[in-house]
Amino acid sequence: MPLPLLKRIVLACLLAALTGVGAVIAIPIGPVPIVLTNLFVLLAGLLLGSRWAMAAMGLYLLVGALGFPVFAGAGGGMAHLIGPTGGYLFGFVVAGGLTGLIAETGNKRLTAQVIAVLLGSLAIYAIGVPWLKMATQMSWVKAIAVGALPFLPGDVVKAVAALSLARALKPILERQLGPAAA
Amino acid sequence: MVQRLALHYVPGETFLHRWDPRCKLLGLPAIAAFSLTRDPIQLVIVSFTLAALAGAARLPPGLLLRPLRGWLWLLALVLVVQAYTAPEPGASMVSRLPVSAASLESAAITIWRLVLMLLFGILFTAVTRPAELRDALVRLLRPLPLVPEWRIALMAVLTLRLFTLVLDLAYEVRLANRARLADLSRSPVRRMRALVLPLARRALIRADDLALALAARGYREDLYLPPAPVAVADWLPLVVYAALMIGWRFWDLPAIDDLIHAGLRWAALICPGCF
Numbered sequence: 170m171p172l173p174l175l176k177r178i179v180l181a182c183l184l185a186a187l188t189g190v191g192a193v194i195a196i197p198i199g200p201v202p203i204v205l206t207n208l209f210v211l212l213a214g215l216l217l218g219s220r221w222a223m224a225a226m227g228l229y230l231l232v233g234a235l236g237f238p239v240f241a242g243a244g245g246g247m248a249h250l251i252g253p254t255g256g257y258l259f260g261f262v263v264a265g266g267l268t269g270l271i272a273e274t275g276n277k278r279l280t281a282q283v284i285a286v287l288l289g290s291l292a293i294y295a296i297g298v299p300w301l302k303m304a305t306q307m308s309w310v311k312a313i314a315v316g317a318l319p320f321l322p323g324d325v326v327k328a329v330a331a332l333s334l335a336r337a338l339k340p341i342l343e344r345q346l347g348p349a350a351a
Numbered sequence: 352m353v354q355r356l357a358l359h360y361v362p363g364e365t366f367l368h369r370w371d372p373r374c375k376l377l378g379l380p381a382i383a384a385f386s387l388t389r390d391p392i393q394l395v396i397v398s399f400t401l402a403a404l405a406g407a408a409r410l411p412p413g414l415l416l417r418p419l420r421g422w423l424w425l426l427a428l429v430l431v432v433q434a435y436t437a438p439e440p441g442a443s444m445v446s447r448l449p450v451s452a453a454s455l456e457s458a459a460i461t462i463w464r465l466v467l468m469l470l471f472g473i474l475f476t477a478v479t480r481p482a483e484l485r486d487a488l489v490r491l492l493r494p495l496p497l498v499p500e501w502r503i504a505l506m507a508v509l510t511l512r513l514f515t516l517v518l519d520l521a522y523e524v525r526l527a528n529r530a531r532l533a534d535l536s537r538s539p540v541r542r543m544r545a546l547v548l549p550l551a552r553r554a555l556i557r558a559d560d561l562a563l564a565l566a567a568r569g570y571r572e573d574l575y576l577p578p579a580p581v582a583v584a585d586w587l588p589l590v591v592y593a594a595l596m597i598g599w600r601f602w603d604l605p606a607i608d609d610l611i612h613a614g615l616r617w618a619a620l621i622c623p624g625c626f
Binding site for chain 1: 481
């Protein structure tokens with residue numbers, strides 16, 4: 170197998186692993202500790218591009234479904250995927266792909282990357298909130314109040330951090346994969 | 352961490368442990384779909400099915416319920432939001448709480464359904480070995496065109512390897528940050544950067560080493576996995592379950608009530624003192 174492809178495969182695995190670790194470690198900010206899962210989802214899109222970011226997030230779901238504690242609160246197993254918060258997990262795949270797609274077409278421009286992380290963050294809720302509404306049979310207002318609004322301030326912080334980190338890590342990736350590939 | 356990983360699968364020799372993981376994987380969404388009903392009678396039947404399966408799996412007592420602790424906050428939140436609806440004029444209130452009896456009943460049924468879905472997922476993970484599930488996924492993915500099943504299996508194994516590695520790296524970076532007082536910064540973005548940037552940088556270097564090691568060992572994807580057809584006995588529970596689901600979907604609910612009452616009448620005939 171060609172080395173660049175092998176490197177891409179390992180990088181996708183690394184981003185999936187980082188997303189899992191992001192669900193386990195939390196940074197206490199104010200009274201509520203925030204987990205870093207969404208940060209790594211966006212980072213996967215910005216660093217790997219749409220195709221490999223989707224592969225990384227799909228892999229994250231697969232490893233979680235196998236029962237390893239990579240979901241929020243060090244949880245794992247199919248219960249998380251079919252449970253009320255399963256939509257957010259499936260939203261990660263879409264968010265990674267969308268963030269990567271917009272960042273790729275934007276050709277490294279900051280404006281494109283800002284739009285990419287914003288739309289990527291919203292994509293998670295676009296799938297997670299209707300899923301939560303369907304599973305709990307709440308009204309739309311309640312589902313949004315419970316499943317989206319409390320997390321939006323934290324997501325803004327994570328989106329800013331993802332942008333900053335992507336710009337700092339891109340040179341390392343370019344050294345590893347070559348400037349054309351990264 | 353090892354203890355935490357080991358908690359997910361409970362070794363055993365029961366039918367559920369031996370059941371083909373491909374059938375379990377296909378059966379789980381079917382059971383989850385059935386738990387979406389709001390009819391209490393059907394929920395009772397699903398609950399008894401779950402209890403019977405948990406008993407048949409001979410799992411340690413409390414194993415199914417212990418992981419639910421992590422979900423309690425969400426269940427409590429859903430219960431409060433569902434129950435706390437604007438009281439309708441004339442609706443019977445529960446004690447002095449601004450909650451109507453109907454909304455409380457609806458909230459309780461919602462929680463019941465959610466707990467059933469979670470318990471089926473927990474049971475599935477407890478009786479399925481991760482390696483078996485990985486092979487099952489490879490075999491299920493194999494017929495799909497354009498899906499490299501061995502690559503997916505390799506990636507799953509690598510992700511687990513990197514997950515533990517990154518956890519160790521995160522611990523080291525946190526200790527280093529504490530020593531440098533970097534975790535006391537007031538800016539959340541700066542605190543996140545102080546943790547994630549060195550973590551990701553070190554992880555990227557380790558990942559590059561891993562890719563080079565794989566290339567040096569001549570990794571290839573044309574490996575042979577012996578075919579393992581699903582036995583007829585393994586399909587049987589799925590077929591019976593699908594027949595039940597289709598039957599109940601198209602029968603009127605009173606028919607199910609009649610069925611239960613008929614069953615109770617028969618049970619009373621067989622054991623007159625019991626009813």
